[in-house]
Amino acid sequence: MNAPSWPSRLRASPELFPLDFRGPEIVQLVALGPADYERASFLDERLARSADLSAPYGELAQAAAGLPAACDFIFHTGHVGSTLIARVLGRHPQVFALREPQILRSFAEAARRGGPWDADVLRTRLGVFVRLFSRTWEPEQRSVVKATSLVSELAAELLALETGARALMVTVAPETYLATILGGPNSRLELGAAAPGRAARLERRIGPGRLRLAELSEGETAAMSWACEMTALAAAAGVHSGRAAWIDFEVFLAAPRAGLAAALAHLRRAADAAEIERIARSGYLERYAKAPEYAYGREVRRQVLDAARRDAGAEIRRGLAWLEAAAAEPQIAEALAIAEAPRHVG
Numbered sequence: 001m002n003a004p005s006w007p008s009r010l011r012a013s014p015e016l017f018p019l020d021f022r023g024p025e026i027v028q029l030v031a032l033g034p035a036d037y038e039r040a041s042f043l044d045e046r047l048a049r050s051a052d053l054s055a056p057y058g059e060l061a062q063a064a065a066g067l068p069a070a071c072d073f074i075f076h077t078g079h080v081g082s083t084l085i086a087r088v089l090g091r092h093p094q095v096f097a098l099r100e101p102q103i104l105r106s107f108a109e110a111a112r113r114g115g116p117w118d119a120d121v122l123r124t125r126l127g128v129f130v131r132l133f134s135r136t137w138e139p140e141q142r143s144v145v146k147a148t149s150l151v152s153e154l155a156a157e158l159l160a161l162e163t164g165a166r167a168l169m170v171t172v173a174p175e176t177y178l179a180t181i182l183g184g185p186n187s188r189l190e191l192g193a194a195a196p197g198r199a200a201r202l203e204r205r206i207g208p209g210r211l212r213l214a215e216l217s218e219g220e221t222a223a224m225s226w227a228c229e230m231t232a233l234a235a236a237a238g239v240h241s242g243r244a245a246w247i248d249f250e251v252f253l254a255a256p257r258a259g260l261a262a263a264l265a266h267l268r269r270a271a272d273a274a275e276i277e278r279i280a281r282s283g284y285l286e287r288y289a290k291a292p293e294y295a296y297g298r299e300v301r302r303q304v305l306d307a308a309r310r311d312a313g314a315e316i317r318r319g320l321a322w323l324e325a326a327a328a329e330p331q332i333a334e335a336l337a338i339a340e341a342p343r344h345v346g
Contacts, residue, residue: 026054079180091282091284098145194225205232
């Protein structure tokens with residue numbers, strides 16, 4: 001018996017995952033099983049690839065044409081526990097969690113650069129990949145796609161692809177965000193590398209020439225980064241009123257069972273107290289979400305943040321002062337108002 005063709009395999013299950021474009025018209029597919037999805041913190045080049053194949057985009061789109069677009073999303077500001085939330089939600093039998101598809105980052109970068117596709121073509125292609133992300137292993141499941149932070153620029157477009165799609169917007173208060181970023185060497189390196197793109201994105205909302213990136217201190221750069229990502233989330237939530245809901249990660253950590261219940265209710269997944277307890281006891285709440293082999297609970301997080309507040313207090317204060325001044329811009333004032341109303345979902 002002949003082996004099924006790749007289009008048949010693509011339609012049948014999530015086994016063939018679209019990793020990224022290799023040029024504007026070729027898509028690389030990788031073979032993944034349920035355990036591979038469960039392990040992966042990032043569906044990107046860090047995956048252990050197996051049975052790779054390349055497919056012309058046109059043939060991929062044709063194969064996906066009959067699939068439904070039926071998935072929800074997690075958008076976030078970065079470094080705010082979204083991976084943990086995606087992992088624990090993924091323990092629910094009706095949730096198939098996909099974390100940080102690289103191809104969405106490629107679309108976000110293309111939108112920022114203005115090419116290689118125009119806005120209409122990009123929107124059409126997003127629809128193809130949302131249909132592919134909507135495939136699940138079990139019929140009772142619905143996908144939840146946890147995006148990379150810069151994909152927040154496309155949140156409104158992604159939610160527009162299906163009227164039933166919902167989103168969780170995950171964030172923390174500015175002071176906590178600044179302590180998180182300034183408390184880790186890797187996040188500080190990322191801060192500098194991402195700053196030019198974030199400044200450009202923020203200026204598209206508040207107007208050109210408002211930011212002088214070269215004059216910002218490290219703490220002010222972190223504050224600008226928070227403002228960029230939060231205003232992107234707020235804009236998408238404003239367009240899709242009632243379909244996007246906010247989670248303050250600090251509130252979630254303080255009462256994770258209540259947070260899980262609220263998040264699942266927003267995503268329209270049934271969960272009684274016993275189910276919530278089972279999910280909460282899955283072990284992820286006591287592990288480092290991006291590398292679950294390492295212990296990292298709430299107390300360790302508190303110690304790391306307290307150390308950052310001691311060591312980088314001056315820069316944290318500079319960043320908060322920058323945000324206070326930047327609140328003259330309506331979009332940033334709105335973002336700050338959202339952050340000042342911590343809640344599980346609402």
